[in-house]
Amino acid sequence: MAEQALIIDGKAAAASLRAEIGLEVAAIKARRGLVPGLHVVLVGDDPASRVYVASKEKLAAEIGMSSVAHRLPAETSEAELLAKLAELNADDSVDGILVQLPLPKHIDTGRVIDAIDPAKDVDGLHPINAGRLAGGKPGLVPCTPLGSMLLVKSVLPSLSGLEAVVVGRSELVGRPVAQLLLQADCTVTIAHSRTRDLAATCRRADILIAAVGRPGLVKGDWIKPGATVIDVGINRLPDGKLTGDVDFAEAVKVAGAITPVPGGVGPMTIACLLRNTLTAFHARRG
Amino acid sequence: MAEQALIIDGKAAAASLRAEIGLEVAAIKARRGLVPGLHVVLVGDDPASRVYVASKEKLAAEIGMSSVAHRLPAETSEAELLAKLAELNADDSVDGILVQLPLPKHIDTGRVIDAIDPAKDVDGLHPINAGRLAGGKPGLVPCTPLGSMLLVKSVLPSLSGLEAVVVGRSELVGRPVAQLLLQADCTVTIAHSRTRDLAATCRRADILIAAVGRPGLVKGDWIKPGATVIDVGINRLPDGKLTGDVDFAEAVKVAGAITPVPGGVGPMTIACLLRNTLTAFHARRG
Numbered sequence: 001m002a003e004q005a006l007i008i009d010g011k012a013a014a015a016s017l018r019a020e021i022g023l024e025v026a027a028i029k030a031r032r033g034l035v036p037g038l039h040v041v042l043v044g045d046d047p048a049s050r051v052y053v054a055s056k057e058k059l060a061a062e063i064g065m066s067s068v069a070h071r072l073p074a075e076t077s078e079a080e081l082l083a084k085l086a087e088l089n090a091d092d093s094v095d096g097i098l099v100q101l102p103l104p105k106h107i108d109t110g111r112v113i114d115a116i117d118p119a120k121d122v123d124g125l126h127p128i129n130a131g132r133l134a135g136g137k138p139g140l141v142p143c144t145p146l147g148s149m150l151l152v153k154s155v156l157p158s159l160s161g162l163e164a165v166v167v168g169r170s171e172l173v174g175r176p177v178a179q180l181l182l183q184a185d186c187t188v189t190i191a192h193s194r195t196r197d198l199a200a201t202c203r204r205a206d207i208l209i210a211a212v213g214r215p216g217l218v219k220g221d222w223i224k225p226g227a228t229v230i231d232v233g234i235n236r237l238p239d240g241k242l243t244g245d246v247d248f249a250e251a252v253k254v255a256g257a258i259t260p261v262p263g264g265v266g267p268m269t270i271a272c273l274l275r276n277t278l279t280a281f282h283a284r285r286g
Numbered sequence: 287m288a289e290q291a292l293i294i295d296g297k298a299a300a301a302s303l304r305a306e307i308g309l310e311v312a313a314i315k316a317r318r319g320l321v322p323g324l325h326v327v328l329v330g331d332d333p334a335s336r337v338y339v340a341s342k343e344k345l346a347a348e349i350g351m352s353s354v355a356h357r358l359p360a361e362t363s364e365a366e367l368l369a370k371l372a373e374l375n376a377d378d379s380v381d382g383i384l385v386q387l388p389l390p391k392h393i394d395t396g397r398v399i400d401a402i403d404p405a406k407d408v409d410g411l412h413p414i415n416a417g418r419l420a421g422g423k424p425g426l427v428p429c430t431p432l433g434s435m436l437l438v439k440s441v442l443p444s445l446s447g448l449e450a451v452v453v454g455r456s457e458l459v460g461r462p463v464a465q466l467l468l469q470a471d472c473t474v475t476i477a478h479s480r481t482r483d484l485a486a487t488c489r490r491a492d493i494l495i496a497a498v499g500r501p502g503l504v505k506g507d508w509i510k511p512g513a514t515v516i517d518v519g520i521n522r523l524p525d526g527k528l529t530g531d532v533d534f535a536e537a538v539k540v541a542g543a544i545t546p547v548p549g550g551v552g553p554m555t556i557a558c559l560l561r562n563t564l565t566a567f568h569a570r571r572g
Contacts, residue, residue: 110423131417134465135457137396161482169468171421179420182455182476187487189475190468196447201473 005229005255008151014267017150021274022063028281029064036281037066038096038122038274039088043081043107044074049100056098059270065277066093078107082115089117095284096122096277119284122276124176133179140276144211145177147268148230149184152207155228155257160185165205167191167198167245168212173232177209198222210245220250229258232265291515291541294437300553303436307560308349314567315350322567323352324382324408324560325374329367329393330360335386342384345556351563352379364393368401375403381570382408382563405570408562410462419465426562430497431463433554434516435470438493441514441543446471451491453477453484453531454498459518463495484508496531506536515544518551 028034038060042053053069060067070084081103088094097120103109113121118128124142132139152159164186168174174190181188191201192212202208202222210218211232223229233245244261252258259265314320324346328339339355346353356370367389374380383406389395399407404414410428418425438445450472454460460476467474477487478498488494488508496504497518509515519531530547537544545551 127414127417127421127423129417130420131413131415134416134420134461135413136461137413161480163482175420175422175468178476182461182478185478185480187475187477187481189473190464191473192468192471194447194471195473196449 005252006257008259010264011267014271017271018063025064035066036095037093038277039068039094040098041070042100043072043076044104085115095281098123142176143269143272144173146272149180162186162206163204164207165189166209173211212245215243216247218246220254223254226256229255231259231261291538292543294545296550297553300557303557304349311350321352322381323379324563325354325380326384327356328386329358329362330390371401381567384409428462429555429558430459432558434463435466448472448492449490450493451475452495459497498531501529502533504532506540509540512542515541517545517547
């Protein structure tokens with residue numbers, strides 16, 4: 001058989017989401033003279049973090065959002081960072097605050113995240129937002145899970161009653177995406193490194209979300225024919241190439257729809273950050 | 287075959303947990319002259335709520351804990367209730383605050399729960415505590431899920447890698463117990479009313495938690511032979527008798543261990559409330 005899965009174009013989906021947000025930003029500007037503002041705080045000079053922050057700034061600017069990067073030196077103390085956050089919390093023109101992770105080792109990440117106003121926590125990492133999500137209540141949802149769900153919904157008209165399997169239980173992706181699938185009325189299984197028969201568990205999935213960070217872990221024969229496969233893994237191989245948690249070449253022959261890496265979930269993450277900034281703007285400024 | 291499941295004696299487990307807490311309360315009193323204090327707020331005169339509150343008072347008193355019930359009239363305004371909570375939040379002798387639910391309709395339950403100091407939230411319902419649980423961090427955990435887990439652990443030496451299925455996705459039981467099972471390294475599935483084949487899903491479970499409130503929903507042939515079955519349902523039948531979500535007569539012939547209703551999870555819930563009060567005491571007063 002020459003059949004092949006639909007390849008979900010995350011880059012195109014993200015561009016279209018950004019365009020949609022851009023229209024809304026323009027409308028807000030025209031109607032109310034306000035510009036939603038995203039503030040990114042970067043401590044130190046991790047090269048990957050610098051690239052991410054620059055890319056967030058650029059994409060925010062492209063859709064007409066105000067975007068400010070606060071670049072603090074690596075030796076910034078925890079107290080100084082908390083003071084900066086207190087200032088951004090108090091500033092009414094700041095809609096979204098994102099602290100770029102990882103932070104230098106002398107800073108307690110949990111304490112920093114707890115200090116962000118939950119109403120401006122566009123990364124969705126504050127315990128209040130995690131709790132709202134766990135309780136099925138409205139709040140700000142982490143960007144990668146949100147982007148993954150939008151891609152799932154782009155190919156499945158209804159998720160109700162479908163078997164969803166999430167591989168990986170991280171606070172940033174696995175756990176929140178499981179909550180979103182549950183909200184969408186899926187029967188949700190969370191599998192992980194201790195799962196006895198990971199292959200058989202994955203094979204149950206109508207929707208399979210791989211979020212473990214192990215290149216090519218999910219093989220073609222772990223996939224139920226026709227399943228929707230979302231590959232959240234972004235792993236760098238020794239040759240410098242990026243690859244996902246799913247063996248794409250095998251999986252594309254079995255799945256019904258699948259995201260590539262790169263070009264799948266990745267571009268959706270930043271687009272969802274912009275969307276969260278807009279959501280935070282609306283919730284806070286009405 | 288005359289084989290029968292081990293019947294997990296929740297009454298005995300709860301009594302032994304309370305005795306253990308009582309010893310710790312006595313030790314705190316002897317060493318530091320302090321008495322952990324549980325405060326229960328009851329608005330109105332719902333007869334079932336009155337019984338629950340009286341039982342909480344009695345059991346707290348039995349183990350030497352200070353226990354105060356604040357009985358407010360049904361016409362108490364939301365502002366008055368919030369003022370009472372502010373007072374209890376500020377009172378250093380108050381370790382645990384529980385607002386008995388349901389509240390009268392003119393009061394917004396979410397707003398009330400949000401107003402409880404998370405460090406004193408012994409019901410574990412504040413979004414901060416739900417978020418900590420969702421993130422796998424320490425916090426106060428709802429009593430019924432906590433009690434259910436203690437019963438599971440009383441019969442299973444290790445939970446790692448076991449298949450757990452939770453039927454029901456309530457904020458109070460299903461979702462938090464799923465989080466606890468995940469923390470214990472189970473592969474966790476959350477099933478619910480939209481699940482396509484509930485029987486087959488349940489049949490996968492090494493640990494089955496039924497928490498839906500539908501009498502006798504789970505049949506004997508939904509149970510994997512030897513499974514541990516925790517029945518969280520407490521349903522009152524027309525004849526006044528209490529029954530669980532599991533068809534006990536059938537299930538007892540298939541399961542490896544099972545909780546009865548009454549006498550299973552129920553007694554553990556109040557014991558875990560006392561345990562949470564002690565946990566809150568330690569976390570707050572060191």
